Amino acid sequence: MSANLATGADSRKELTVRGIILGVVITVVFTAANVFFGLKAGLTFATSIPAAVISMALLRQFKGSTIQENNIVQTIASAAGTLSSIIFVLPGMIMIGWWNGFPFWTSFAVCALGGVLGVMYSIPLRRALVTNSDLPYPEGLACAEVLKVGSGEHDDGSVEEGRAGLMAVLWGSVVSAVFAIVVTTQVFAASVVNYFRVNDKGAVSGFDLNLSFALFAIGHLVGLSVGIAMLVGALIGWGWGVPHYSLLEPAADSLAALAQATWSHKVRYIGAGAIGVSAIWTLAKLVKPVISGLAGAMAAARVRKAGNAESLPRTERDIPIGIVGAVTLACFVPIAWLLGYFGKTAGLGDQVGVLAIGGVAFVVLMGFFVSTVCGYMAGLIGSSNSPLSGVGILVVIAAALLLVAFVKPHVGPESGNALVAFALFITSVVFTVAAIANNNLQDLKTGQLVDATPWRQQVALVIGVVAGAAVIPPVLDVLNNAYGFVGVAGAGPKALPAPQAGLISALAQGVITNNIDWSLIVTGVWIGMAVIAIDELLARFGKGTRLPPLAVGLGIYLPTVSTLMVVVGAVVGWYFDRRADRGPRPEATKQLGVLLASGLIVGESIVGVLVAFVVGALGSPDKLALVGEGFASSAQWLGGLVFAAIVVVLYRWVARMGRAT
Numbered sequence: 001m002s003a004n005l006a007t008g009a010d011s012r013k014e015l016t017v018r019g020i021i022l023g024v025v026i027t028v029v030f031t032a033a034n035v036f037f038g039l040k041a042g043l044t045f046a047t048s049i050p051a052a053v054i055s056m057a058l059l060r061q062f063k064g065s066t067i068q069e070n071n072i073v074q075t076i077a078s079a080a081g082t083l084s085s086i087i088f089v090l091p092g093m094i095m096i097g098w099w100n101g102f103p104f105w106t107s108f109a110v111c112a113l114g115g116v117l118g119v120m121y122s123i124p125l126r127r128a129l130v131t132n133s134d135l136p137y138p139e140g141l142a143c144a145e146v147l148k149v150g151s152g153e154h155d156d157g158s159v160e161e162g163r164a165g166l167m168a169v170l171w172g173s174v175v176s177a178v179f180a181i182v183v184t185t186q187v188f189a190a191s192v193v194n195y196f197r198v199n200d201k202g203a204v205s206g207f208d209l210n211l212s213f214a215l216f217a218i219g220h221l222v223g224l225s226v227g228i229a230m231l232v233g234a235l236i237g238w239g240w241g242v243p244h245y246s247l248l249e250p251a252a253d254s255l256a257a258l259a260q261a262t263w264s265h266k267v268r269y270i271g272a273g274a275i276g277v278s279a280i281w282t283l284a285k286l287v288k289p290v291i292s293g294l295a296g297a298m299a300a301a302r303v304r305k306a307g308n309a310e311s312l313p314r315t316e317r318d319i320p321i322g323i324v325g326a327v328t329l330a331c332f333v334p335i336a337w338l339l340g341y342f343g344k345t346a347g348l349g350d351q352v353g354v355l356a357i358g359g360v361a362f363v364v365l366m367g368f369f370v371s372t373v374c375g376y377m378a379g380l381i382g383s384s385n386s387p388l389s390g391v392g393i394l395v396v397i398a399a400a401l402l403l404v405a406f407v408k409p410h411v412g413p414e415s416g417n418a419l420v421a422f423a424l425f426i427t428s429v430v431f432t433v434a435a436i437a438n439n440n441l442q443d444l445k446t447g448q449l450v451d452a453t454p455w456r457q458q459v460a461l462v463i464g465v466v467a468g469a470a471v472i473p474p475v476l477d478v479l480n481n482a483y484g485f486v487g488v489a490g491a492g493p494k495a496l497p498a499p500q501a502g503l504i505s506a507l508a509q510g511v512i513t514n515n516i517d518w519s520l521i522v523t524g525v526w527i528g529m530a531v532i533a534i535d536e537l538l539a540r541f542g543k544g545t546r547l548p549p550l551a552v553g554l555g556i557y558l559p560t561v562s563t564l565m566v567v568v569g570a571v572v573g574w575y576f577d578r579r580a581d582r583g584p585r586p587e588a589t590k591q592l593g594v595l596l597a598s599g600l601i602v603g604e605s606i607v608g609v610l611v612a613f614v615v616g617a618l619g620s621p622d623k624l625a626l627v628g629e630g631f632a633s634s635a636q637w638l639g640g641l642v643f644a645a646i647v648v649v650l651y652r653w654v655a656r657m658g659r660a661t
Contacts (some may be wrong), residue, residue: 003012012068019072023072023460027464030047039087048075048439049598051077053071054073056070067147067451071447071450072457075460076467083464083468083469086111086432093505094488096439098421102476108473114432114433115431117433118434118465119465120328123321124324126441126444135379138217139441139442141449164592164658171596171653172213172595173599176214180608182298185626190639193256203244204242205242205259211643215569217569218566219571220572223574224574227567229555230554230558231563236552237555237556238263245266246262248266270556271524271558273525274528274531275550277532296325317454317572318453339356340353343355346418354407362430363426367430370391370434370437371549374438375441379445391434392500393433395430416512419512424508463602524553524556530547589654
């Protein structure tokens with residue numbers, strides 16, 4: 001292997017025709033499932049690990065399949081889990097009454113051009129955020145461990161690559177899959193929920209502990225610092241924010257409705273402000289490593305030009321920086337035309353030049369900003385938990401403010417809705433850049449861990465982007481015609497909520513019409529600055545203890561259903577590792593814990609895909625229920641107790657296996 005790295009001679013199968021075909025097929029299927037699931041529940045599921053499992057099962061039947069070929073399949077298919085996040089913005093065009101459907105070529109161009117830009121932007125970030133970074137990349141690590149165990153390419157005899165590791169992944173997958181299936185029957189509750197009054201003045205709060213083994217496993221993988229930071233954010237949001245602002249909200253039918261309305265209408269914007277200032281701080285700290293990464297890419301280009309490309313290690317061969325620059329510039333031309341055409345057809349013809357040129361500048365600068373921030377967030381807590389909708393909030397506010405400053409004074413009052421539509425349209429392009437960058441660096445981390453070639457993965461992701469972009473518009477059209485969206489005139493009782501799209505379109509309208517509470521976002525900025533100061537003090541005097549500001553912002557912004565179980569997993573993982581340190585084989589035992597966590601993600605992810613299809617066929621998740629609504633309280637207790645018992649049994653079993661191996 002080392003000789004191959006030195007000389008570049010590599011006969012392994014990696015970017016193959018069969019792998020590309022399989023990856024595209026999985027992308028098409030998973031994208032359709034993810035679009036429906038996201039519009040229904042407001043969440044999308046990560047597709048890398050299920051795709052890797054399917055790939056290993058199918059390609060194993062062919063001669064000469066390799067771990068790197070399976071990695072290419074999951075890289076292509078990962079576009080389904082991220083590009084489908086465009087549903088957090090694009091349905092807003094229907095909600096504001098601008099579109100009646102999703103025009104194919106326009107929607108395809110938004111997804112494809114933004115997606116390709118996301119790939120290009122993330123290439124120079126690879127060295128800064130992957131190669132020269134200690135970010136955990138929990139899902140990238142989990143996917144790499146699954147690929148290693150499933151491929152059979154183990155030659156060093158270590159425990160994580162032997163029978164014990166395979167058993168840890170297998171049983172983790174089986175247990176989490178079975179539990180997730182039982183949850184769909186409502187015999188086990190999906191979460192343990194409680195809302196309550198905080199004082200006699202009517203303030204409320206609550207929590208929603210999601211009984212998700214995937215979130216629990218992500219907590220194990222991200223570690224204690226991130227978990228505690230998210231807990232701090234949740235305490236700020238639900239220990240102070242919701243009780244304080246619930247006194248200002250109108251009365252609701254229940255404590256749960258009041259708490260959720262307060263979080264959605266007030267606290268979420270505080271979280272967005274905290275994420276925004278933390279993101280800017282993160283970007284400022286990354287300037288030096290990003291410049292270093294660009295310098296490394298330039299150095300690699302000079303080596304190629306000198307005819308010494310073979311001397312570069314295979315794991316350092318990105319798409320040449322010259323091609324990256326050419327593709328990036330080539331994307332700007334159709335984006336400029338697209339923005340100008342949209343502005344012209346929207347009745348903003350006198351401002352087409354400003355919209356096209358200024359719009360491209362906005363995409364260039366904001367695109368690189370969100371690529372860096374989303375890549376960092378993916379490395380911190382994983383792609384699935386990265387708050388893309390929070391990034392969408394920041395982008396749409398910035399776009400709307402610029403339109404108010406430079407375009408609104410020069411158009412008539414009747415152009416208000418056109419400006420809102422344009423803000424959503426340009427946000428869709430930048431949002432797609434963010435979504436792909438959020439995912440691409442996670443994939444490149446997986447590739448680094450399985451000894452893959454970066455440029456092949458980058459080409460694979462471009463293929464996945466194009467395939468996913470071709471699927472999204474017709475699927476959105478079908479769902480719009482079949483169900484419609486909540487809040488749209490004529491939508492029936494089965495209308496899809498599309499909560500993020502509703503929020504982002506409402507924000508665009510609020511900024512354009514000057515009807516938004518800026519004090520909430522400013523409060524979040526002050527909280528974010530305070531956390532940054534604390535984190536910097538800990539960096540100097542905390543003996544390794546940190547409080548990542550972005551993770552705190554995420555804890556405020558995300559609902560507790562997405563954060564609390566991550567915190568539980570982080571604490572359990574920390575305790576497991578400390579116990580392992582006192583055993584005879586600490587590193588082997590810790591690695592088995594990582595493999596168990598990887599398996600927990602695998603099982604629930606695959607069931608999530610299957611459930612999305614079943615729910616789509618049946619029309620409602622309630623049709624899978626085996627019990628009535630009266631069983632809900634018992635289901636919470638039963639689900640919670642079984643979940644806790646499974647965690648104890650699995651971790652004790654893995655610890656014993658680690659000591660005995």
